[in-house]
Amino acid sequence: MRLLLLGGTEFVGRAIAEEALARGWQVTAFNRGRHDPPPGVAALRGDRSAAGGLAALEGDGTGEWDVVVDTWTGAPSAVRDAARLLAGRAGHYVYISSRSVYAYPAPAGLDEDGPLVEASPDAGAVEYAEAKRGGELAAEAAFGERALLARAGLILGPYENVGRLPWWLTRIARGGPVLAPGPRELPLQYIDVRDLADWVLDAAGRGLGGPYNLVGPPGQATFGELLEACVAVTGADAELRWTDPEAVLAAGVEPWTELPVWLPPGELYDTMYGGDVSRALAAGLRCRPVAETVAATWEWLRQLGGRAPHRPDRPPVGLAPEREATVLGTA
Incomplete structure (x- = not known):
């Protein structure tokens, strides 16, 4: 399996990278280069929040991937641009989202069909809940049923x-x-970050799509x-x-x-x-x-x-x- 990590050097991204490497996957990480990826991970550099920041992912010679995992937390428009760019060159898009996308207060026992915050995939800098929901909408707009939305809770x-x-x-x-x-x-x-990584890669490999509350x-x-x-x-x-x-x-x-x-x-x-x-x-x-x-x-x-x-x-x-x-x- 070929994995592209948008991020991949800290916490969730690093745990996913290490789990993928342990499975024998080919892993590429696209990030700004502030931190080195784990040994064995190929690196592509770019700042997706800047104009032209996705240049390292453009072009026919860049590559194709079975799975993309996106850990982005900022402006939804950055997810939109990356997902659009990769829609024809990747099989599955996993967006690491959050249970914060549910309208507050979320009653105990709420499942994935609960009411959600209002958000836009084209938004710039917005509050955390709107950013994550906007990222979900951006991933779904580009990948449809091939988009997996991992709504994490507390991660330890x-x-x-x-x-x-x-x-x-x-x-x-x-x-x-x-x-x-x-x-x-x-x-x-809560969820252990290694259990999150294990489930995300399994689910993406099986072709699962749609939202999942990803917490224990x-x-x-x-x-x-x-x-x-x-x-x-x-x-x-x-x-x-x-x-x-x-x-x-x-x-x-x-x-x-x-x-x-x-x-x-x-x-x-x-x-x-x-x-x-x-x-x-x-x-x-x-x-x-x-x-x-x-x-x-x-x-x-x-x-x-x-x-x-x-x-x-x-x-x-x-x-x-x-x-x-x-x-x-x-x-």
Whole structure:
């Protein structure tokens, strides 16, 4: 199989590249060249947000591919231009989208037929949800039933450049009392980036098209199991101090940003952690235990000296030590 990755050097793209290489696929990555692709990946350079930025993909001698995987998050018009260019030279187009394309609030149990945000494939810079939905429309306009829309939820695992699980691991590795927002039994819904990569390549190889909620089943792990796995893998002398969500919120601590991954029960929690994923499970999605995700992420962090990369277009996450101490009463 011949794979063209639009992106392919960080997080999701890198995991897909490594999985494709492990399968013996021929992999080409098209990107701006800010990061090197994994060894064994051919590189094409270009900035798709600039005029003439797709030149490296043009021309009869450039190549043809069985599968294109596009991880783009910006202006939908960039997806439109790439998909149009490749429609006659690629068999399948996978767009890594997001469950954010559903109109908010998305009730628990919502499947792929739920209401969507309004968006345009011709738009320039727009908000994240509109950008992802516009990208979906652009992929479908060029590839029709050959377009696979992978609506990912929370993605964790090695190479994470948003900082959510890396922050918890580095915080717990410091040891001492740790603010653990409750309830401990709070069910999570996420996907390991390697499981995402495995499913995407399988599905594209089988010719699947249309939208799929690509995330594990609700409750595949609890928040307590996630943090306890962090304690176990780091071997730290850390004490998880479980705190009622009402007390955390009353202290002014921001869910999701100051305490990554965590959302208190309510409307946003249902939207993020209650998606129906029966379609993806029926199409072969397999999800590894949370302990494996945590262990692999910790090993990757240790290889980097404990300092994870961070996307410049995303704000930093995590609770400042002095804020945590104040909430815990240990200041």
